[in-house]
Every structure is written in C-alpha cells, then in structure tokens.
Amino acid sequence: IRLQVQTKTMMKKTMLPLQLIVMVCLSYGQADDSTNQHSTSDCSFGSFSTLFSGLSAEVGNLRREVEDLRKSRNTVGVAFSAALRPPTQDSQGYGNTGPFQADTNLVHTHVITNVGNAFSPRTGVFTAPVNGVYYFTFTSYTWKNEANIGVALYKNHEEVALVYEYQDKGDNEDFASNGATLQLAKGDTVSLVLPSGFQVTGNAFRNLSTFSGFLLFHIEEGQ
Numbered sequence: 001i002r003l004q005v006q007t008k009t010m011m012k013k014t015m016l017p018l019q020l021i022v023m024v025c026l027s028y029g030q031a032d033d034s035t036n037q038h039s040t041s042d043c044s045f046g047s048f049s050t051l052f053s054g055l056s057a058e059v060g061n062l063r064r065e066v067e068d069l070r071k072s073r074n075t076v077g078v079a080f081s082a083a084l085r086p087p088t089q090d091s092q093g094y095g096n097t098g099p100f101q102a103d104t105n106l107v108h109t110h111v112i113t114n115v116g117n118a119f120s121p122r123t124g125v126f127t128a129p130v131n132g133v134y135y136f137t138f139t140s141y142t143w144k145n146e147a148n149i150g151v152a153l154y155k156n157h158e159e160v161a162l163v164y165e166y167q168d169k170g171d172n173e174d175f176a177s178n179g180a181t182l183q184l185a186k187g188d189t190v191s192l193v194l195p196s197g198f199q200v201t202g203n204a205f206r207n208l209s210t211f212s213g214f215l216l217f218h219i220e221e222g223q
C-alpha cells in the first residue's frame with residue numbers, strides 16, 4: 001500500500017512540470033497573439049518533442065526507482081528455529097552430543113520454524129539467500145558435570161560468538177546463550193560448532209538447545 005502511495009506521489013511530481021510547461025507555453029502564445037506576432041520558438045513541434053523525450057527519460061528513471069523500492073522492501077521472508085535432538089537418550093529423553101576430537105558441526109535437526117528454507121536440518125547450516133543483515137541466537141543446555149561444555153557460532157569458517165564453561169563436580173546443569181547480528185552476502189553460511197573436547201545436551205521431546213535466526217533487512221547489491 002505504501003508503495004502505491006509512493007508511486008502516485010511520484011506520478012504527481014512528474015505531471016506537475018508537464019502542466020507548468022504547457023501553461024507557460026499557452027501564456028507565451030497569448031502574449032504573442034496580443035502583439036500580433038507569430039511565435040515558433042516556444043510551442044513548436046521541436047520544443048514539444050524535446051519536452052516529451054525529457055519526460056519519457058524521467059518516466060524511465062521513475063520506473064527504475066519503483067522497481068528498486070519494490071526489491072528493497074523486505075519481501076523475502078527468512079526465519080528459522082531448530083532444536084537439538086540427542087544421538088542417544090536416557091529414559092527422560094536426555095542425551096549428550098560430543099565430545100569429539102575435532103571441531104564438529106552441531107546439527108539441530110528438529111525444525112520448529114523454517115520460513116524460506118535457508119536452514120538445513122540435515123547439515124545444521126544456514127545459507128543466506130540474499131545480501132542483508134541477519135540476527136542469530138543460540139541457547140545451549142548441558143546436563144553433565146566435570147566436563148567442558150560449550151558451543152560456538154560460526155560465520156563461514158570463522159568463529160563469531162561462543163559460550164563455554166567447565167562444569168565442576170556437583171554442577172549438573174546449565175543454560176548458556178549468545179548471539180550476533182551479522183551482515184551477510186548471499187551464499188554466506190552461519191552454523192553452530194561444537195569445539196573439540198566440548199559437549200552439549202539435547203532432549204528427544206523438549207526443545208532445550210536451540211538455534212534461531214532471521215533476516216532483519218535486505219541490502220541491495222553495491223549498497
């Protein structure tokens with residue numbers, strides 16, 4: 001609706017100079033009549049054709065502007081949330097992922113929301129569908145003592161945020177969360193990584209450890 005209003009406003013802006021030029025041309029014509037002279041300079045076919053080619057160029061500019069506005073509206077819906085499910089579970093559904101010897105992609109397989117399908121529950125990787133600014137957050141649960149627990153947020157192959165803790169004996173449970181606003185180019189990836197030697201807990205029924213992200217706004221190429 002806002003776009004339609006903007007288009008109408010732009011059309012009004014274009015029509016106004018046209019009206020003015022026609023009025024100026026008519027008043028010149030009247031002045032010429034009163035002095036009984038015949039003017040060919042201001043209302044000739046040549047001046048109208050210059051006027052019209054100027055206007056059609058202006059219409060072309062406005063068309064492009066409208067197209068840019070249409071594209072820059074946040075028409076691409078991108079939003080996801082997914083939960084970690086454990087590889088094996090106890091009677092209450094809990095189970096740990098890790099520790100592994102190498103940094104390992106942490107795959108949140110249970111999709112809660114996946115508008116735009118930019119998040120893959122198979123690989124755990126989010127791939128930016130458009131250039132833009134996105135927000136990501138993750139919450140990690142652990143139920144394990146005397147262990148390194150932690151999860152990192154990666155942009156492409158670089159760590160951008162981390163939560164970690166060495167859980168002492170007797171400290172059985174913890175939640176931790178972190179997040180980041182990231183400017184991404186189309187094709188950039190964002191994922192969670194379990195650092196080597198670390199672990200995290202999932203539950204088969206409840207959404208305890210989660211990973212979420214969404215597009216805040218789209219940025220045009222070259223901006």
Ligand SMILES: *[C@@H]1O[C@H](CO)[C@@H](O)[C@H](O)[C@H]1NC(C)=O
Nearest residue numbers: 083110111112113205206207
């Ligand atoms: C986990 O998420 C799903 C959405 O996919 C929801 O239906 C379910 O109720 C959640 N489970 C719990 C226990 O909150």
